[in-house]
Amino acid sequence: MNKQDQWSFSVMDKLAGELSENQVDELQLEMAEDIDKQEEFAFLAQTWEDLANLDQKLEVPHSLDHQFYEALNQSTNTNQSRIARLFHKYSSYVVVRSAAAIALLCLAVLFVLQDARPAKAQATYTSTILSMPTSTSKIKAIQSLPVTMTAEQATQELTSIIANDKNSNVRLAALYSLSKNYLPQNKSLRKFLKQQMQNETSPIVQVELLNMLIENHQSKESIRTLEQLLQNRSLNPLVQEKIQKDLPVLRASFSN
Amino acid sequence: MNNSIQNSMHAETKITPLASLTDAMLMQCIQNGEQEKLGLLFERYKKKMYNFFMRLTRGESTLSEDLVQNTFLRILKYSNSYQPNKSFSTWLYQVARNVFYDQCKRKSNQEYSVEEFGHREPTTEMKPMIEDDNRLHLLRKSLKELSADKREIIVLSRYEGLQYKEIADILDCSENAVKVKAHRALKELKVIYSQLEKNQAI
Numbered sequence: 001m002n003k004q005d006q007w008s009f010s011v012m013d014k015l016a017g018e019l020s021e022n023q024v025d026e027l028q029l030e031m032a033e034d035i036d037k038q039e040e041f042a043f044l045a046q047t048w049e050d051l052a053n054l055d056q057k058l059e060v061p062h063s064l065d066h067q068f069y070e071a072l073n074q075s076t077n078t079n080q081s082r083i084a085r086l087f088h089k090y091s092s093y094v095v096v097r098s099a100a101a102i103a104l105l106c107l108a109v110l111f112v113l114q115d116a117r118p119a120k121a122q123a124t125y126t127s128t129i130l131s132m133p134t135s136t137s138k139i140k141a142i143q144s145l146p147v148t149m150t151a152e153q154a155t156q157e158l159t160s161i162i163a164n165d166k167n168s169n170v171r172l173a174a175l176y177s178l179s180k181n182y183l184p185q186n187k188s189l190r191k192f193l194k195q196q197m198q199n200e201t202s203p204i205v206q207v208e209l210l211n212m213l214i215e216n217h218q219s220k221e222s223i224r225t226l227e228q229l230l231q232n233r234s235l236n237p238l239v240q241e242k243i244q245k246d247l248p249v250l251r252a253s254f255s256n
Numbered sequence: 257m258n259n260s261i262q263n264s265m266h267a268e269t270k271i272t273p274l275a276s277l278t279d280a281m282l283m284q285c286i287q288n289g290e291q292e293k294l295g296l297l298f299e300r301y302k303k304k305m306y307n308f309f310m311r312l313t314r315g316e317s318t319l320s321e322d323l324v325q326n327t328f329l330r331i332l333k334y335s336n337s338y339q340p341n342k343s344f345s346t347w348l349y350q351v352a353r354n355v356f357y358d359q360c361k362r363k364s365n366q367e368y369s370v371e372e373f374g375h376r377e378p379t380t381e382m383k384p385m386i387e388d389d390n391r392l393h394l395l396r397k398s399l400k401e402l403s404a405d406k407r408e409i410i411v412l413s414r415y416e417g418l419q420y421k422e423i424a425d426i427l428d429c430s431e432n433a434v435k436v437k438a439h440r441a442l443k444e445l446k447v448i449y450s451q452l453e454k455n456q457a458i
């Protein structure tokens with residue numbers, strides 16, 4: 001940036017009132033040292049002021065309104081008639097293309113619906129089973145889970161039934177189905193089984209949970225869970241006996 | 257029917273006032289085919305545009321009317337090039353400038369120089385009713401003598417109430433370049449003014 005440009009910026013900023021106090025001081029100092037700049041600025045400032053006084057705000061002549069709206073109407077009509085002409089010219093083409101597009105759209109919707117239907121059914125499967133009137137119908141429904149269900153979905157449905165159904169036979173059926181068909185070795189299922197061991201009230205279901213935990217989900221944490229359960233005085237003697245029998249086996253497997 | 261029902265019905269049938277629609281909203285309506293909305297933009301900006309062209313053409317009222325009309329019709333034609341995230345006012349000035357310079361070129365092709373706009377007798381509208389101040393009279397004359405591009409920068413910076421940043425957007429240059437151009441225009445105005453003053457003294 002050369003000196004002349006810097007002078008231009010300062011002058012124009014000053015005229016527009018965009019200079020800070022410090023910048024104004026600098027500008028005045030610069031002008032004090034140069035009489036030509038002082039004179040130039042005085043003239044420009046006066047001119048700047050006079051230009052504002054010179055301005056006249058003119059009213060718009062009515063003829064402008066008339067001309068404009070006439071031109072606008074003409075343009076709108078032309079565009080509309082152009083669209084009409086285009087439609088007339090390509091109407092058969094438009095109809096064929098529209099029909100094809102609609103047919104494709106319908107196919108896409110059907111495909112999406114077909115794909116979405118089982119997912120929707122699966123989402124409500126647990127609630128459907130839980131709302132069934134008899135335990136027999138619930139057990140039948142558990143034994144015939146849709147084949148379209150993934151192992152993950154089935155596990156989710158069955159654990160939900162185990163945790164929520166009031167009938168121990170239903171819970172047992174869900175547990176059998178889970179151990180027989182779906183046994184993903186994941187932490188969340190192990191965590192669920194341990195949690196359920198503490199929540200479960202039926203000794204038979206507790207023993208089955210214990211079996212699942214020892215057979216398929218062995219971990220050091222399982223040992224701690226079983227030890228904690230043994231502390232529970234209200235624990236069923238049958239379950240207590242089972243734990244006492246299985247615990248040394250489990251400890252031995254980890255000590256090796 | 258009681259008052260509360262009447263009031264609620266009135267509230268339901270209340271239509272959004274067109275005045276509340278921003279320029280960008282109106283432009284989107286136009287882009288969607290509602291061409292009649294251009295009338296609202298015309299009403300908002302016609303005075304500003306008319307005065308802008310009157311200053312640029314040095315008082316050619318008929319020509320200014322045509323330029324205003326052409327500007328708005330060009331907006332209609334190229335409405336799709338407007339981007340709603342940008343200032344409508346800036347875009348309008350850009351279109352208006354293009355319309356003005358196209359007009360200048362056309363005149364130039366007809367062996368009618370751009371600079372000739374100012375040498376024609378201005379309409380009575382632009383003549384001061386009482387010219388009691390000689391300085392203002394000379395300044396008015398100087399402004400008319402100024403070249404089109406320099407006059408434009410003075411019009412934009414002094415009369416249109418635009419900031420340097422906005423002018424930079426309109427002219428598609430940097431803010432600093434605007435300041436330099438404006439400074440040069442004012443200095444040229446000074447030279448013309450001094451010359452006229454000298455001639456007057458003689």
